[in-house]
Amino acid sequence: MNRFVLWFHRMGSPPTFYAFAERWRPWFLWSALAITAVALYWGLARAPDDYLQGDSFRIIYIHVPSAWMGQFIFLAMAICGFVAIVWRIKIAEIMGIASAPVGAAFTAIALATGSLWGRPTWGTYWVWDARLTSTLVLLFLYFGVIGLYRAIEDRRKAARAAGLLAIIGLVNIPIIQYSVYWWNTLHQPSSIKVTKMSSTIDPSMLWPLLAMAVATKLYYAWSALSRAQLMVLEMESGKDWVRELAGLPRVASPSTDTPREA
Amino acid sequence: MDHWPFIYAAYAVFFILLLADAIGAASGRRRLLDGLRGRAVREQRRGGTP
Numbered sequence: 001m002n003r004f005v006l007w008f009h010r011m012g013s014p015p016t017f018y019a020f021a022e023r024w025r026p027w028f029l030w031s032a033l034a035i036t037a038v039a040l041y042w043g044l045a046r047a048p049d050d051y052l053q054g055d056s057f058r059i060i061y062i063h064v065p066s067a068w069m070g071q072f073i074f075l076a077m078a079i080c081g082f083v084a085i086v087w088r089i090k091i092a093e094i095m096g097i098a099s100a101p102v103g104a105a106f107t108a109i110a111l112a113t114g115s116l117w118g119r120p121t122w123g124t125y126w127v128w129d130a131r132l133t134s135t136l137v138l139l140f141l142y143f144g145v146i147g148l149y150r151a152i153e154d155r156r157k158a159a160r161a162a163g164l165l166a167i168i169g170l171v172n173i174p175i176i177q178y179s180v181y182w183w184n185t186l187h188q189p190s191s192i193k194v195t196k197m198s199s200t201i202d203p204s205m206l207w208p209l210l211a212m213a214v215a216t217k218l219y220y221a222w223s224a225l226s227r228a229q230l231m232v233l234e235m236e237s238g239k240d241w242v243r244e245l246a247g248l249p250r251v252a253s254p255s256t257d258t259p260r261e262a
Numbered sequence: 263m264d265h266w267p268f269i270y271a272a273y274a275v276f277f278i279l280l281l282a283d284a285i286g287a288a289s290g291r292r293r294l295l296d297g298l299r300g301r302a303v304r305e306q307r308r309g310g311t312p
Contacts, residue, residue: 044269056265062276105283112279113272120265219280226287233294246298 014232015241017091021225028225032218035211043208050205059117061208065216067110070138071173073103073220077145078170081163090235091228093159096166097149098227102220104142111135122186130179131187134172141169155235 010016043061050057080096083089114132115125126132145162152158180189192199192206199206236242240250 054265056268058269059272062272066276101286102283105279109276109279112275116268116272116275120268223283223287226291230290230294233291233298237294237298242298243302246295246302248299248302 012089012091014090014236014239018229018232018241018245021229025222025225025229028218028222032215032222035215035218039208039211039215042211043205047205047208048202053121056117056120057205059113061212063110063113063117064209065212066106066113067135068213069216069220070103070107070110070135071176072217073099073106074138074141074166074169075173077103077163077166081160081166084160084163085167090156091232093156093163094228094231094235095224096163097145097159098231099220099224100142100145100149100162101227102223104139104146106216106220107135107139107142111139127186129185129187130183131176131185134176134179137172138169138176141165141172145169155231 011020040061044058047058049055077096077099080092080099083092084096111132114135118127119125145165148165149158149162152161179185180187191201192209201209233242233245243250
């Protein structure tokens with residue numbers, strides 16, 4: 001079997017997933033913090049002023065990575081939702097819903113920091129522009145996913161329903177991406193084109209931005225894994241491996257945890 | 263126009279929201295494990311199986 005597929009199957013087991021998260025979470029957090037410190041020093045103190053925007057362009061070091069993460073995490077939630085609905089993998093259900101709060105936080109940051117950048121640059125905090133409005137819709141979709149999950153008592157059904165909403169809401173991602181091309185918007189078109197590996201930003205300003213993009217992804221991994229661990233413990237609270245983790249004796253039962261259980 | 267107040271405000275929003283998310287993500291595990299221990303102890307005192 002392909003190594004990735006084998007790893008994916010192993011991650012379907014809650015004890016294996018919990019141990020994986022426990023091992024990697026500190027690495028994700030500390031590397032995110034270290035990269036953020038270097039990138040923000042570079043972006044705030046070393047990068048030159050923009051000839052047109054002056055210092056206000058420095059907001060892009062948090063605004064753009066947050067906006068990317070808002071969309072990236074929603075895509076990740078939809079993929080988890082698809083896996084959860086099709087293969088009923090418990091960890092996919094958990095990872096999908098564990099991603100929602102951090103995705104909502106990044107989307108809210110993108111909207112708030114964009115607004116604070118808009119005031120000195122456009123002369124207004126907010127306009128009902130296609131890019132801004134579709135990003136606001138994304139934030140509401142995150143709230144919808146979280147609300148739907150909390151509204152259903154059965155945790156597994158709730159996670160699958162939230163996953164279905166994430167799949168439906170995925171239609172908003174290309175609208176956000178292409179809104180600046182499909183409509184006349186105040187928001188400028190993308191300065192970085194990932195598909196063409198090209199950028200109109202000077203390298204001295206670009207590298208801190210790319211470093212922040214990496215840091216926010218590492219932070220997302222830490223945040224989602226932390227929440228997922230907690231949800232795994234809640235869902236598996238009667239199982240022997242959780243009792244052992246809590247320092248309690250095992251219960252004499254033949255099948256309280258199975259290594260390949262999903 | 264001095265842009266730095268907007269930059270400070272934007273960075274404050276970024277760190278405050280991520281700190282709130284981090285607290286939400288990190289808290290609760292110790293409480294949950296303590297709750298499990300407490301539940302098991304109560305069940306053992308009642309004489310039933312946990």
